[in-house]
Amino acid sequence: xxxxxxxxxxxxxxxxxxxxxxxxxxxxxxxxxxxxxxxxxxxxxxxxxxxxxxxxxxxxxxxxxxxxxxxxxxxxxxxxxxxxxxxxxxxxxxxxxxxxxxxxxxxxxxxxxxxxxxxxxxxxxxxxxxxxxxxxxxxxxxxxxxxxxxxxxxxxxxxxxxxxxxxxxxxxxxxxxxxxxxxxxxxxxxxxxxxxxxxxxxxxxxxxxxxxxxxxxxxxxxxxxxxxxxxxxxxxxxxxxxxxxxxxxxxxxxxxxxxxxxxxxxxxxxxxxxxxxxxxxxxxxxxxxxxxxxxxxxxxxxxxxxxxxxxxxxxxxxxxxxxxxxxxxxxxxxxxxxxxxxxxxxxxxxxxxxxxxxxxxx
Amino acid sequence: xxxxxxxxxxxxxxxxxxxxxxxxxxxxxxxxxxxxxxxxxxxxxxxxxxxxxxxxxxxxxxxxxxxxxxxxxxxxxxxxxxxxxxxxxxxxxxxxxxxxxxxxxxxxxxxxxxxxxxxxxxxxxxxxxxxxxxxxxxxxxxxxxxxxxxxxxxxxxxxxxxxxxxxxxxxxxxxxxxxxxxxxxxxxxxxxxxxxxxxxxxxxxxxxxxxxxxxxxxxxxxxxxxxxxxxxxxxxxxxxxxxxxxxxxxxxxxxxxxxxxxxxxxxxxxxxxxxxxxxxxxxxxxxxxxxxxxxxxxxxxxxxxxxxxxxxxxxxxxxxxxxxxxxxxxxxxxxxxx
Numbered sequence: 001x002x003x004x005x006x007x008x009x010x011x012x013x014x015x016x017x018x019x020x021x022x023x024x025x026x027x028x029x030x031x032x033x034x035x036x037x038x039x040x041x042x043x044x045x046x047x048x049x050x051x052x053x054x055x056x057x058x059x060x061x062x063x064x065x066x067x068x069x070x071x072x073x074x075x076x077x078x079x080x081x082x083x084x085x086x087x088x089x090x091x092x093x094x095x096x097x098x099x100x101x102x103x104x105x106x107x108x109x110x111x112x113x114x115x116x117x118x119x120x121x122x123x124x125x126x127x128x129x130x131x132x133x134x135x136x137x138x139x140x141x142x143x144x145x146x147x148x149x150x151x152x153x154x155x156x157x158x159x160x161x162x163x164x165x166x167x168x169x170x171x172x173x174x175x176x177x178x179x180x181x182x183x184x185x186x187x188x189x190x191x192x193x194x195x196x197x198x199x200x201x202x203x204x205x206x207x208x209x210x211x212x213x214x215x216x217x218x219x220x221x222x223x224x225x226x227x228x229x230x231x232x233x234x235x236x237x238x239x240x241x242x243x244x245x246x247x248x249x250x251x252x253x254x255x256x257x258x259x260x261x262x263x264x265x266x267x268x269x270x271x272x273x274x275x276x277x278x279x280x281x282x283x284x285x286x287x288x289x290x291x292x293x294x295x296x297x298x299x300x301x302x303x304x305x306x307x308x309x310x311x312x313x314x315x316x317x318x319x320x321x322x323x324x325x326x327x328x329x330x331x332x333x334x335x336x337x338x339x340x341x342x343x344x345x346x347x348x349x350x351x352x353x354x355x356x357x358x359x360x361x362x
Numbered sequence: 363x364x365x366x367x368x369x370x371x372x373x374x375x376x377x378x379x380x381x382x383x384x385x386x387x388x389x390x391x392x393x394x395x396x397x398x399x400x401x402x403x404x405x406x407x408x409x410x411x412x413x414x415x416x417x418x419x420x421x422x423x424x425x426x427x428x429x430x431x432x433x434x435x436x437x438x439x440x441x442x443x444x445x446x447x448x449x450x451x452x453x454x455x456x457x458x459x460x461x462x463x464x465x466x467x468x469x470x471x472x473x474x475x476x477x478x479x480x481x482x483x484x485x486x487x488x489x490x491x492x493x494x495x496x497x498x499x500x501x502x503x504x505x506x507x508x509x510x511x512x513x514x515x516x517x518x519x520x521x522x523x524x525x526x527x528x529x530x531x532x533x534x535x536x537x538x539x540x541x542x543x544x545x546x547x548x549x550x551x552x553x554x555x556x557x558x559x560x561x562x563x564x565x566x567x568x569x570x571x572x573x574x575x576x577x578x579x580x581x582x583x584x585x586x587x588x589x590x591x592x593x594x595x596x597x598x599x600x601x602x603x604x605x606x607x608x609x610x611x612x613x614x615x616x617x618x619x620x621x622x623x624x625x626x627x628x629x630x631x632x633x634x635x636x637x638x639x640x641x642x643x644x645x646x647x648x649x650x651x652x653x654x655x656x657x658x659x660x661x662x663x664x665x666x667x668x669x670x671x672x673x674x675x676x677x678x679x680x681x682x683x684x685x686x687x688x689x690x691x692x693x694x695x696x697x698x699x700x
Contacts, residue, residue, distance in 0.1 A: 068599065069516035076507040077522075079569040084529050087540030094539060102543055161431050165424070175435045177690065178442070181682040183628050185646040186671035190445045193456075193664050200444060203461035230438065238694050262423075291533055294630050297650060322535050323631055331539055338536045345533055 094335035102331045114336035118321075132337060135314050136321040142221055143228060143317065144289040151229045152281055155236035160270060162237070163244045173241065180234035188227060188298020195223040195299075215305045217314040224315070228295050232288065236281050243277035244270070279356045286352070287345055293319040445675070449473070449668035456664045472669040480670055484641055485648035492563045492633075492644060493626035499568035500622055501615065507574045509603050512581035513589060523578075526571045538635070541566050545636055559642035563633050567626075573618045576692075580614040581607055617692030620685050627678060645674050 070077075094100055098111040116122030118132040162173060179187070194200050195211035201223075202209060210216070211223045251273070255265045271278070296303070296315050303320055304310025316324070318341050325334035448456055449472055451465040476482045510516075511523050545551060545566070550558040584607060592602045608615065630646040637643045640651065654667040682689060 066516040069510045069514040069519070072506040072510035072514065073522070075503045076526075076569050076574065079503060079565075080526070080529065080571075082544065083541055083566045083569070084532070084537060087537035087544070088529075088532060090540040090543075091536050158431070158434060161427050165427055165431065172431055172435055174686065176438060178679075178682075179438060180693065181624065181678045181689065183646060183649070183671070183674045183678065185628075185630055185649045186674045187441055187445075189649060189667055189671050190441045190448075193448055193668065194441065194444055196664075198457055198459055198461070200461045203459075230441070233438070235693060238690060242694050287533070291535060294628075297630065301650065319535050322538065323635070326539050326542055327635065331543070334539050338533075338539060341533055342536050346531065349531060 091335045091338055094331050095339045097332070100332055102329065114332040115340070118333055118336050118340070129333075131313050131316060132318075132321055132333075135312075135316045136318045136337070139221075139314075139316060140290060140292065140318045143225060143292050144286060146221075146225045147228045147232065147289050148282065148285050150225075151232045151236060151285065152278065154229065155233055155240055155281075156271070156274070156278070158233070159237050159240040159244055160266065162241060173237075176237050177234045179231055180238075182231075184231065184294045185298040187231065188295055191223060191227045191230075192299045192301075212300065213305065213307060217305060220300070220305050220315060224295060224299060227299060228289065228292060231295070232285060236285070239277050239281055240274060243274045247273050279352065283349055283352050286348055290341065290345060290348075291319050292317050293323065296320055442675075445668050445671055448664055449672050451665055453663065453665055469665060472665045473673070475666045476670045476673055480648070480653045480666065481641075482648075482670060482673055485643065485645045488560075488642060489627060489645045492560060493623050495560070496564045496567045496626055497619055497622045499564065500570055500573065501619065503569050504573045504577050504618065505603070505608060505615075508577035508581050509599075509607060511574070511578045513607075514599070526574065530571050530575075538632070542635060551636060551638065554638045554642065556642060559637050559639070562636040563629075563644070566632070570622070573622075576618065577611060577614055580611045584610050613688065613691070616685065617688045620681060620689055621692050624678065624681070624689075627674075649674060 094102075095114050096110050096112070097107040098109045098113065100107045113122050117124045117129055120128050120130050120133045122128075158176060162169060162176070165172070192212050196202075197208075197210055197213075199211075201211070209219065211219060247270070251269050252265065255269060260268070296317055297320075300307060300310075300315050302308040302310045303313030303316045303324060305315055306312075313320070313324070318337060322334045322337045322341070325331070325337070447463065447465060450468045450470070451462075452467055452469055455462060455466060507526075511519065542551075545562045548562075550562040554562075588606060589602060592606060597605075626644070628646060629644060630650070633644045634647050637647070640648075643651070649667070649670055654663045654670070655661070656663060
């Protein structure tokens, strides 16, 4: 009798109420078959028809109803295609298209002219444009190679110090995180007020340096870099501090037994054990610094040290150059610069991952 | 005598030179039955004097660490302080050669300027509308996609997810040019109405691969048994998602909401590009706009500008105070994946 009920149940011929009524104490175990991703019911081997059988409805998800998953994914796929993948392809296309008309999408063949223009090789309107190679690239490189090492080193020192103190640790941690939760433009404005000719920085150091408006390009780099470091510290401290708190205390106890000096503990234990976090920060902040833009707008109110009226965009970064040309509807140049930025970022990410394989201690 | 409790210094006694933890309540009681090499540095010092020196050294280190940390903390805080102080100063005092660290006359009127002339409320409203709708849209698409990637099995799941992850490496600047053209092809740029301006600022940001990744990790932690149990009970995927997964993942969802909100609050470039009228723009655009420049002299009114900056910063600080845990967790999560 019981066997018969089981068979019927297996074929799905009994209603739920019937099977409940007919089925005595269940003589089976439920288990999950990870390979097939189904729930299987293991019937005790003493029974005659003892073979595992599937509970209906579970395996549906795995095999037949692929479309369900695609329905869930549909909004994201549509949005990513329209606003991410298509633009990506299109930007490459615009960068290489000849006489591209953004309004109609017409073009007359492929060319490298757009790259030629930004790299000062091809004339446009009877003159060579030098902004990209003269200002955008050098400025971006300076910002990157100054702010990334400085901010990581500073963040490392601060987080080691924060990790070693007992009182007010949480409070100070919060204080150091505050620059993260600010509006980049608002605080950029504050920095430009502080570095004003008659501002507080000149007052404290009793100098007459012109930092921002009408400043020398190289002098103006200083407040810009200070602002970028200030703004990028909190994220780095957060990451490094969580990394530090994850380090096994045994290493430090062992160092204490050996009476290792503090700096040696830092360079031989802390930094190597933090290397995954440091590598991660190097990659992200490198990319971040290469895309620096808002800080320039916030502090200089324009592409150069003369603010919005700047004739020479001497504070321009690569991204600034891109946006400037998008706004002027010089799509070809903007696209070429964007492709260049993309290539650089990809190359550096790749190199850093390669390096990480040999240098990072996991 | 007390030898066994103390440091075992004789290698011959039990074969291996095991150093039991240094418990030496009284130095003199130790019976030396092996050759001990004292280093030159420690010669002539008792345990007490070494301990004392260590303690003094520790106190000095602690004090120096605190001085260092506090000095840096004050440096980090200084721009905030200066913003508040400048926002309350008179124009003449701001431009004076001798800077003051506290306003001689407190000018609350700078703030009334922000709300009357600068039209802070309009920018604020735009920002809040854009933030709410782009956050809602992002949450929905993220929940659906994360659910599909975390729970459902379908052909090409890993491949699609890998493509998604790869798009995270593409700098957003790559997309700006084409997205601008796409938006104008939609007709949202020319003869822009308020709704079109909002749509142009909201729709392109309805998807974030990073948040999908974040939520998928969270969904995956929810035990599969729950899902199978719900299946056995005859629950549909849909109700399982909303009744079990979403509530369980709410901390991550709160983090996403806040980070997304902050992102809109800070967004500058895209709104600047796609909005054609000042009244549709967001708060960051307003701050950097020309409202604080004196029409006659061309000089920037720093007092007003700082007052507006303060008004923009305060809501973020409030958000941070109330949701500190979620913000720091959400930001910090990014670092753990390495």
